Amino acid sequence: MRSSRWFALLMLLFVALALGACGGDDDDSGDDNASSSAEQAPTAGIQKNEKNASTKLVIGSKNFTEQKVLGEIYAQALAAAGYEVSTELNLGDEKTALKALEQGDISAYPEYTGTALLSFFGYTADKIPKDGLIAFAKAKEGFAKKDLTAEPITPFVSSNEVAVTKETADKYGLQKISDLSKVADKLTLYGSPECRQRLDCLLGLEQVYGLKFKKFVPVDIALRHEVLTKGQADVSIVFTTDPQNKREGFVLLDDDKGMFPPYNSTLVVRNDVLAKAGPDFDKVVADVSKGLTDEVMQELNARVDLDKKTPEVVAGEYLKEAGFIQ
Amino acid sequence: MILELAQVQIRDRTDTCESNNGFCPDWIADNFDRYVDPFFQHAYLTVVAVAIGFGISFSLALVAYRRRWLINPVTQVTGILYTVPSIAAFFLLLPITGRGDDTALIALVAYVLLIIFRNVLAGLDNVPEETKDAGRGMGLTDRQLLWRVEVPLALPEIMAGLRIATTTTVGLATLAFFAGAGGLGEQIFSDITFKSNVVVAGGLAVVLAAALDGLILLVQRAITPWTRAVAAR
Amino acid sequence: MDEGGRGPMTTTFAFLGQFGEAIDFIFDEHESPAGGAQVGGLSNMWDLMREHLKLSIEAMAIACGVSIPLGLWLGHIGKGGFLAINASNVGRAVPSLALIAFFVAYVGVGFTNLVLALVLLAIPPILTNTYTAVRQVERDTVDAARGMGMTGFQIVRRVELPLSLPLIFGGIRISAVNVVATATIAPLAGVITLGDPIINVNTYGDEGRLAAALVVALLAVVTEVSLGGVQRMLTPRGLKLTTAGRRRHPFPITRREATS
Numbered sequence: 157m158r159s160s161r162w163f164a165l166l167m168l169l170f171v172a173l174a175l176g177a178c179g180g181d182d183d184d185s186g187d188d189n190a191s192s193s194a195e196q197a198p199t200a201g202i203q204k205n206e207k208n209a210s211t212k213l214v215i216g217s218k219n220f221t222e223q224k225v226l227g228e229i230y231a232q233a234l235a236a237a238g239y240e241v242s243t244e245l246n247l248g249d250e251k252t253a254l255k256a257l258e259q260g261d262i263s264a265y266p267e268y269t270g271t272a273l274l275s276f277f278g279y280t281a282d283k284i285p286k287d288g289l290i291a292f293a294k295a296k297e298g299f300a301k302k303d304l305t306a307e308p309i310t311p312f313v314s315s316n317e318v319a320v321t322k323e324t325a326d327k328y329g330l331q332k333i334s335d336l337s338k339v340a341d342k343l344t345l346y347g348s349p350e351c352r353q354r355l356d357c358l359l360g361l362e363q364v365y366g367l368k369f370k371k372f373v374p375v376d377i378a379l380r381h382e383v384l385t386k387g388q389a390d391v392s393i394v395f396t397t398d399p400q401n402k403r404e405g406f407v408l409l410d411d412d413k414g415m416f417p418p419y420n421s422t423l424v425v426r427n428d429v430l431a432k433a434g435p436d437f438d439k440v441v442a443d444v445s446k447g448l449t450d451e452v453m454q455e456l457n458a459r460v461d462l463d464k465k466t467p468e469v470v471a472g473e474y475l476k477e478a479g480f481i482q
Numbered sequence: 483m484i485l486e487l488a489q490v491q492i493r494d495r496t497d498t499c500e501s502n503n504g505f506c507p508d509w510i511a512d513n514f515d516r517y518v519d520p521f522f523q524h525a526y527l528t529v530v531a532v533a534i535g536f537g538i539s540f541s542l543a544l545v546a547y548r549r550r551w552l553i554n555p556v557t558q559v560t561g562i563l564y565t566v567p568s569i570a571a572f573f574l575l576l577p578i579t580g581r582g583d584d585t586a587l588i589a590l591v592a593y594v595l596l597i598i599f600r601n602v603l604a605g606l607d608n609v610p611e612e613t614k615d616a617g618r619g620m621g622l623t624d625r626q627l628l629w630r631v632e633v634p635l636a637l638p639e640i641m642a643g644l645r646i647a648t649t650t651t652v653g654l655a656t657l658a659f660f661a662g663a664g665g666l667g668e669q670i671f672s673d674i675t676f677k678s679n680v681v682v683a684g685g686l687a688v689v690l691a692a693a694l695d696g697l698i699l700l701v702q703r704a705i706t707p708w709t710r711a712v713a714a715r
Numbered sequence: 716m717d718e719g720g721r722g723p724m725t726t727t728f729a730f731l732g733q734f735g736e737a738i739d740f741i742f743d744e745h746e747s748p749a750g751g752a753q754v755g756g757l758s759n760m761w762d763l764m765r766e767h768l769k770l771s772i773e774a775m776a777i778a779c780g781v782s783i784p785l786g787l788w789l790g791h792i793g794k795g796g797f798l799a800i801n802a803s804n805v806g807r808a809v810p811s812l813a814l815i816a817f818f819v820a821y822v823g824v825g826f827t828n829l830v831l832a833l834v835l836l837a838i839p840p841i842l843t844n845t846y847t848a849v850r851q852v853e854r855d856t857v858d859a860a861r862g863m864g865m866t867g868f869q870i871v872r873r874v875e876l877p878l879s880l881p882l883i884f885g886g887i888r889i890s891a892v893n894v895v896a897t898a899t900i901a902p903l904a905g906v907i908t909l910g911d912p913i914i915n916v917n918t919y920g921d922e923g924r925l926a927a928a929l930v931v932a933l934l935a936v937v938t939e940v941s942l943g944g945v946q947r948m949l950t951p952r953g954l955k956l957t958t959a960g961r962r963r964h965p966f967p968i969t970r971r972e973a974t975s
Contacts, residue, residue: 684813
């Protein structure tokens with residue numbers, strides 16, 4: 157009767173779980189490290205230093221793909237160097253992350269130069285240096301006042317972008333953001349809930365470009381491409397390094413008034429942690445950051461968002477493929 | 483030492499199932515282990531919450547069975563706990579108990595209380611007076627009467643309440659990640675547009691509910707053999 | 716905003732302080748922690764509440780419009796019991812988050828899609844209770860009515876429906892509370908309700924999140940109490956006496972009834 161049907165279902169469930177738990181432990185990507193009992197002399201790889209084992213590090217990150225990947229990369233690289241590392245990914249937005257850092261809940265997290273200047277150090281969009289290195293210098297100054305060190309920036313730049321579908325761009329002849337001023341009152345903009353208040357988002361678009369959209373709809377950051385492809389949004393705010401941009405053929409409107417600041421990524425660390433961690437910390441972070449070009453970052457994001465791998469796995473792949481970890 | 487970087491493989495992505503956020507059996511098979519830990523965490527939260535909730539409300543019901551004036555106040559209080567949406571409860575507790583399993587468990591236990599309390603009482607109240615008289619006639623003390631006659635006869639009602647409490651708790655525990663307690667809800671939330679993810683994580687929650695429900699039913703059949711002869715409820 | 720101290724006394728006062736801040740958030744505007752605009756205050760809270768109520772009421776209206784006639788009909792003809800009763804069991808096993816996520820993934824975000832999801836959530840308790848209520852109407856009463864020459868439709872309308880009203884309202888009460896609770900996670904599907912400060916805490920701050928949790932809890936309790944009052948009013952005195960008679964508990968939750 158019913159009981160035997162439930163019993164069968166139960167058995168099926170346990171069998172499925174047992175299979176899943178046992179079978180799913182293998183590496184997915186082909187890994188040729190199977191036999192490595194004797195350690196090869198590392199060439200460009202990260203060297204494990206026993207002295208680092210006494211230093212505890214907590215690496216944090218904000219709550220979207222690129223941030224989680226960056227957090228994992230630094231965490232795994234530092235762990236390979238012998239540190240004791242744990243992660244606190246998914247902190248929230250930059251204010252939450254900075255608070256966690258200042259309170260000592262985390263040791264470090266990757267921040268963007270542009271974001272720091274806008275959100276922490278009181279720069280207005282027009283005052284921000286357009287040159288990435290100068291922007292970094294200014295950000296580093298600001299962090300230093302908070303007893304934090306901003307590590308060298310990554311090559312890649314990840315800015316906010318104003319995106320429309322190809323159809324919309326063709327329909328209204330849109331190439332740069334200023335083109336929107338004629339038609340904004342007919343268009344619906346979708347963005348993250350904080351977008352309304354951000355100078356590098358809707359607030360900035362209103363102030364710098366004088367755009368008045370027909371409607372602004374807040375959606376979760378994870379849905380930023382979905383709403384464009386499903387036709388709900390006319391305009392959406394995406395990131396430069398989003399793999400979906402190329403895939404869906406979105407048109408990223410040109411920032412002709414230079415509203416969006418440069419966004420290189422820099423790992424921001426507490427000074428007391430840095431002092432305790434020794435010279436290996438700086439070296440590992442600098443080396444690992446060097447490999448993160450635009451192309452590479454996009455590829456890594458694509459592996460998480462499109463191939464649906466976890467940030468942890470993808471970070472490990474990066475470190476292996478770039479030669480940091482054997 | 484100059485750092486010589488190896489090349490990171492840049493792939494040329496064609497139209498794969500997962501990049502389209504579709505339902506992809508291959509991907510599911512490869513990545514199923516991602517759901518195992520959350521599943522067991524979910525099961526843990528549910529079982530512990532129901533067990534604790536049952537312990538508390540069963541005892542309360544036994545006390546209220548004798549002291550009838552307790553029924554109303556207990557029902558009112560547990561009723562309010564029952565009504566407060568779990569997600570609100572998680573956040574109302576955060577300032578007091580912080581993030582983690584305990585906060586989630588407290589909210590989940592609170593929810594279970596009314597269901598079990600009402601059902602245990604109803605079960606006990608439904609025991610026919612004649613049966614109790616017969617028991618007393620046989621010389622049973624009040625305590626013996628309770629444990630040898632009333633509770634066993636109330637079991638169907640009690641187990642029914644237990645089953646309802648369990649399936650509802652599985653549903654509520656999906657939101658437990660808001661309190662920092664993990665579970666299958668965290669998986670769902672991590673990629674809410676990816677069909678495979680939503681179906682597997684959601685599906686596992688339903689399977690868990692069904693499995694626990696079936697388990698309790700089996701236990702009920704085992705400990706109340708006299709009901710097996712009766713036609714299905 | 717965030718108190719430092721960690722001793723037991725300071726922790727007690729700390730949480731009181733946070734609740735005080737939350738209540739303050741409801742009445743006064745604050746600057747958003749994300750910077751740039753104001754959040755909080757009665758008008759902000761009212762906007763969120765209005766959207767929350769709009770969503771809930773629309774979903775409940777449609778759900779009732781579907782389940783009550785269906786339940787009445789199935790109960791009257793005595794068929795479809797398996798469906799009607801197990802609808803609640805199945806419905807209870809599906810977590811609300813999973814349902815919303817399923818809709819977002821397969822159908823898309825937006826108000827209409829969300830209403831649909833909530834309708835699916837609301838149907839099972841109403842359907843089960845309506846069906847069960849009609850089945851519990853005394854056969855003699857129905858036969859007497861038939862003997863008086865009433866058509867099926869008249870029987871439903873004049874006999875079965877009035878007698879079923881208390882239990883039907885019990886189902887409506889349960890669904891309404893579920894819907895109000897689930898509307899809290901509506902922001903995941905693009906509809907900004909009272910759940911927005913809870914899910915998007917960056918924009919509203921910790922006090923905003925706590926404030927929203929308080930308001931949602933209050934809203935749910937008000938819904939439950941008011942609909943419960945209506946249910947009690949609808950219960951004819953005679954019915955109240957029989958069900959309350961002789962130590963039998965008023966509303967047990969049995970497998971048969973499934974919801975009450």
